[in-house]
Amino acid sequence: MSLSILKAGILDTIQDQGRFGFRQFGINPGGAMDQYALQVANALVGNPFEETVIEIHFPAPELEFLADAVIAIAGADFTPFINNRKTDILHPVAVRQGARLRFEKSVMGTCCYLAVRSGFDLQPWLGSHSTHIKAGAGGFKGRPLKKDDSIPLKKNINLSEFAGDNDFLQFHWKAAPQSMDHLPENISVMRGPEWDWLTQDAKKNFIHDEFIISSQSDRMGYRLHGNDLSSGVEEELISSAVSFGSIQLLPNGQLTILMADHQTMGGYPRIAQVIAAHHSRLAQKKPKEKIHFQLTDNKSAEIIYLKQQEDLRLLQIACSLKLDEILYP
Amino acid sequence: MDSLLPYRIYANSESAITIDFGNHIDRNLNRRVLAIHHFLQANPLEGMVESVPAYSSLTVYFDILAVKKHAGEETASRCMEEALAACMQKDIAHAPDDGILHRIPVCYDEPFAPDLSLIIHEKNISRTNIIDIHCERTYHVFMMGFLPGFAYMGEIDTRIAMPRKKQPAKRVEAGSVGIAGRQTGIYPLHSPGGWQIIGRTPVPVFDPFHEPVCLLKAGDQVQFYSISSHEFEHIKSRYS
Known part of the structure; x- marks a missing residue:
């Protein structure tokens, strides 16, 4: 068996x-x-x-x-x-x-x-x-x-x-x-704790530019290629806990997004956070594919996530009932 | 201890909030973080999944669906921020005990210490002196991270403080004891790594099939003592 x-x-x-x-x-x-x-x-x-x-x-x-x-x-x-x-x-x-x-x-x-x-x-x-x-x-x-x-x-x-x-x-x-019928390029994010470390121009670029998933991407994280977003801030950040979907700004002005096998702690500025409901479409992105970020807030992010979970719960109940009916008539 | 340290609470994501006491490494700040961590371990907030202490901040992860059951119209993160703020009004001012004191043997001999000669050269200090200085202090475990069972310990004497390598080593052996800035740490597993390696311990700090899996935890105290390569092999054989 x-x-x-x-x-x-x-x-x-x-x-x-x-x-x-x-x-x-x-x-x-x-x-x-x-x-x-x-x-x-x-x-x-x-x-x-x-x-x-x-x-x-x-x-x-x-x-x-x-x-x-x-x-x-x-x-x-x-x-x-x-x-x-x-x-x-x-x-x-x-x-x-x-x-x-x-x-x-x-x-x-x-x-x-x-x-x-x-x-x-x-x-x-x-x-x-x-x-x-x-x-x-x-x-x-x-x-x-x-x-x-x-x-x-x-x-x-x-x-x-x-x-x-x-x-x-x-x-x-x-x-x-x-969200699986097609794989949209738009990835919604919330502002991260260090969002304001970005210059005004960098903020605009983050929203308007496209970013390419680099080939140096794996279960730990995705590296992105895009315009240099170097922040004007010289302050060194002390490590704190990070999460799936945290977008970190590296010292070279490039971005990295933490994925499932990310380390628990990070010391790079967390400029944004991919909303939970879009982790799936992000996870399905391949190297060389492009993504666009769009800003949203916690409230809207939560509403989409709750809807997604409710749909899944209904799917789970429907499938359970149907399978039981068919397999154990 | 001062229980009125200023702090801010913010959302990291829809399912995590952080209480942050500022951007410094300081034992007292860290003790405050650990006091709240211990309090939450004993009195978890409703819907909490886990709490994770860092140098000067504590992050609380929670289950959005579980929190929403009682959050009403508020977002889960807003609800958790309020619960944590309310918690801060309670009497959790006591610093936790200094954790367990671990005495950890380290062999500082050449084959185990690829970067020791660089420190001797850069700091113009003898090998024996470096070892004495590294073994002199009792270090505080500020937090765990990087790898399972990796403890960020400090602070080391400025006489032996060294910046991280510009180009990380491709492979650092398990048990390697390293220095980065004023921190010291032990690699639980072999891994690429950027810390300057000055010795190796035969004591496993991480064993997935041993209870507890990690020897160290945040708040513990660590003192190193120097051993010969003969003693290293002897102790190592006890663990295999």
Whole structure:
């Protein structure tokens, strides 16, 4: 009863919503880069949002299901194929034992999530299943997945009656998350604690210029290429806690945005903060893609976030009810 | 201690607020930060996820959905700012105890101390003197960060203070003891790093499968003592 890795991808890791309570010891929360896509993938298979999933980047892995499973793929579209037939992201799919999943090409986004109904049977580290690669703990043996790894599934499910002679069956209904239909360039931000360290010109440039995601971008952070925003301030900032989405101004006038595996503390001016509801679209940006920042405030940011979470909750309830009805008639 | 230190509270994001006592490194300021941290550990604000002490500020992370249950029309961050401000009116003036005193062995021998000769040269000071000065003081752990279990400790004597490297080393070994400005610290894991490395400890400061996972925490006190490479190997073998 497991999922076996036939061929490893460039960075396949077990992730969940993150590890909390340990930032005070320098242990960052980590977790999925695109928390929204993780929630969508889990909702589609009727899992609670905190269930463990596999985060996949491109080149993606090839996997074999050694047991029947109900799965869903959300986030980036890497053109999934099951047993050499194309399947779609954002649908629940019933797969039979022996089915092989591979990904053909990257057409949208950078982080793809594979959720399995009832999740994987793994030991948490400090309350979370997220893989902490530096610490060598959490997830699957504290490391990215490798060829021949076999990831145990938590629950057995028999789909012979439901699937009949099919080796897999895609459910008709799908999630239609708005922010995933297209990937807008606009990223909304709130002013950061050191926003006023920027000169008037730099503030204007920050809002009007476009910024390009540099190739030096990873799960820790995105470096941006753009106009020099050097602040007039000479003061050296003492380190304080930073967050996912904090936009820091480096001494060379360039920007960096902290992502899932960011360090807990930072000492660069925090000029802005990407709003929570836009973390997902930011996480799906590739190197060389451009982004535009637009200013908003905490109140508006919270309203969009709450709406997003409410939609996810409804999706989760709808999928749970429907799946229960179909799988256990 | 002065419980009336000026501070400001601001939102970092929709799910984090910070109470900031100013842009300096100061033991008393830091003790104030830790007192609030300890208070919040024992009396968490409703919806709080965790509190994270830094040199002169404390950041409180919270679950927006949980806070919104009782926040009404206010934003979650506004509600948490008010809760934290109310908390500051309470009697949490007491400095926490000085934490645990750790005596940590360090071998300052050549292979473990790639940057010691630079300090000898730059500061015109003997090797023995550097070691004596580094071991003389008891350091305060101001905060944790950078890597799991990495303690920012200070402040070191200005006679051995050295700026960070301009070009960070590609690989600093786990256990390496470094200096940056007036801070000193131990690398819990091998990592790229910019601190000047003057020795190595055989004692693990981070072990994911040991309870507690981190040897040090903010507020602890640390004193180093010098050991030979023979003692280093002996102590190291006890941990493997």
